[in-house]
Amino acid sequence: MEEDPAACNPVLDNVREGDWLLTYHMERLKDFAELKEVGDWLARYLMPIGELPYSVRPKLFVRVISALFEAVKLKILESAPDMFKQSEFASALLLSTYQFMGIVPSAVCQEYKLTIAGGLP
16 A cells, blocks of 8 residues: 555644644735635635544645645636747746745835745745
8 A cells, every 4th residue: 555645744744733724824815805705715615624534634625725726827827928828837937936926015125015036035
């Protein structure tokens, strides 16, 4: 019998051990009015997971988060220029731009709060 690779994943261990990660994802989106619909959708699917036995939570958590990721990815690619749809590499570059972008209130240039970073501290 093959061992499930998710069985030893630290993130999924958190889902297995309690509700804090489920709650964190639902609560985090409440600060952004423009993401209310996404937050409501996420809450609708994550809340029931918190009532299930701990052993089955990780699998369902992964399904919900993966569905959300795929929906966001599809929305980004639908609105992208055709040049980003011609290859998997170009699509991946476009998607990575969204992953590394963020609003930084403490940015030095007050005009440009939207910044892009490589995830370094």
